[in-house]
Amino acid sequence: MMRFKMAASSFTPRRSWQRVIAPVRSRPPSIGVFSSSISRHLSSLGEPQKKPLEVYEEMVSQGRLKADVSQREALADIQRLHNSLASYTPPEVKGTAWSETPPESSSEGGGGWFSSMFSGGRKSALLSSSSSSSAPPGLYLYGGVGCGKTMLMDLFYDCVDTDRKRRVHFHAFMLDLHKRMHELRSAHNIKGDPIPYITEEIINESWLLCFDEFQVTDIADALVMRRLFNSLWEKGLVMFCTSNRPPDDLYYNGIQRDLFVPFIHECKDKCHVHHLLSPTDYRLMGTQAAVYISPLNNSTQDFAEKLFHRLTKTDAGLSEKTLELRGRTLTVPQGSFRNGVARFTFEELCAMPKGAEDFIAIAEQFHTVFVFGVPKLSRNSMNQVRRFITLIDALYERRVKAIITADAPPLELLESDGGPEDELFAFDRTVSRLTEMQSLEYLNRAGRKTAQTLKDLFSTLDGSKISSDKALDLWNVYDADLNGEMTVLELENLMRDLCQFYRGKRSIADSDVEIGMKLLAKNGKDVTYDQFETGFQDLLDHVFVSSARDN
Secondary structure (H helix, E strand, O other): OOOOOOOOHHHHHHHHHHOOOOOOOOOOOOHHHHHOOHHHHHHHHOOOOOOHHHHHHHHHHOOOOOOOHHHHHHHHHHHHHHHHHOOOOOOOOOOOOOOOOOOHHHHHHHOHHHHHOOOOOOOOHHHHOOOOOOOOOEEEEEEOOOOOHHHHHHHHHHHOOOOOEEEEEHHHHHHHHHHHHHHHHHHOOOOOOOHHHHHHHHHHHOOEEEEEOOOOOOHHHHHHHHHHHHHHHHHOOEEEEEEOOOHHHOOOOOOOHHHOHHHHHHHHHHEEEEEEOOOOOHHHHOOEOOOEEOOOOHHHHHHHHHHHHHHHOOOOOOEEEEEEEOOEEEEEEEEEOOOOEEEEEHHHHHOOOOOHHHHHHHHHHOOEEEEEEEOOEOHHHHHHHHHHHHHHHHHHHOOOEEEEEEOOOHHHOEOOOOOOHHHHHHHHHHHHHHHHOOEHHHHHHOOOOOHHHHHHHHOOOOOOOOOHHHHHHHHHHHOOOOOOOEOHHHHHHHHHHHHHHHHOOOOOOHHHHHHHHHHHOOOOOOEOHHHHHHHHHHHHHHHHHHHHHHO
16 A cells, blocks of 8 residues: 655655745734635624624634734725615616617727727717716725735625625636627627627626736736726726735836826726735745745655656546637646646746636646746746746636745745836735745645535445545545645545535534544544545544434
């Protein structure tokens, strides 16, 4: 029986590369982790329409968040926005008239719909019915990386009681916008300005939009944003966004920025601007796992290769894969749809003409992505820097487990010898995210275990002895930090998922987790793979008994 103890003796002299930051033994919870747990906290309160400030104070009192003066100051503005929504009547849902004649304003001035992106023009028929909106001002929340902006926005989002709301990374939103524009012209034969039609669609779906990581670096996005958001605000949009930059610094030094500046003025008019001045980067305060591996040498390469083999061993169909995108395909050099694992080199992802759409497709298809050979970066490779920033954003936003081999730790990856200010500024966020993605908190949340995932994992379990392949599949999912041992927290996650699958509830008593640990680890320490495979049936029987008892 093969054992997956990763701390092999051959690596002992190289321990330094297994951690970028030494473990912090006493630490506040990671902001990123609690962004994903707020909904569960709200559901446990048993009261409708909780207020953001109340939820924050309760989580602080329970020790789930660390009190932060700057966050409380931001919450005052967030609470004001939440209060104002109580008296706001959102726009009614209306049908989208695809067959209508394109609005006259789309060709005003002879420039076609493209030129209308920058001209106020006459209001189209689709917009005229709601030209004066009574929507309350939204909120533009900006500050340094890891200070809690996303957590605060998610807290607000979960406290707003409406189905017509959407929380989305701004990159993904703009990709969706360009996709809609393409579909309008091709499928619906829209010849004029597509923005009024798209505005109608978006506002019907969501009058409240919450954007994470609001930033503009692409000229195609910059050219369309003024026209789009003017139309949305006229229709009654309320916007809450987070950003690392103040509004006046958006699209800084961008091509044809003068055409974008009117959007900045409109944004400041439609949103209250709050600077979150917390000095703490909470992402840097979690215990690290060996998933960011540096420097680049034979030992680190061998370590990552063995880890990839372990995670894909049960898939006989491991091979090159193809993902279908809009009118084109994306090649995955080596991937396992069965195990949800893919591998690339840095060159294949960031030295080739790829963008956010490619990286999002990868992140949505695979829950674990290997990136081999990340070099030190400089201003001479800014295209690669931009792609790497976008790649990490896509993986982080979708809670993908990233195993990276690199020539230097995150803080030393980009040589600060000048370069475009936007990219250097954005790379600070990348460093912070790379660090959080190594934390045990992040890894325990990674993988996106959906109902279908649980079905795939558990539906074949019965009274017979678990097969080696099934045991390894389960082990690879629940040994979250991939260190070859299962902790109490990792075992608790497995037992909760089993309870969810078999009786529709994730709740389980601490005493049952302790019993489960004793069934597997006879010595009372963390569980090895051998112990897991040998004792899993006893654990499953125990979960069945506890489930029957609780029901």
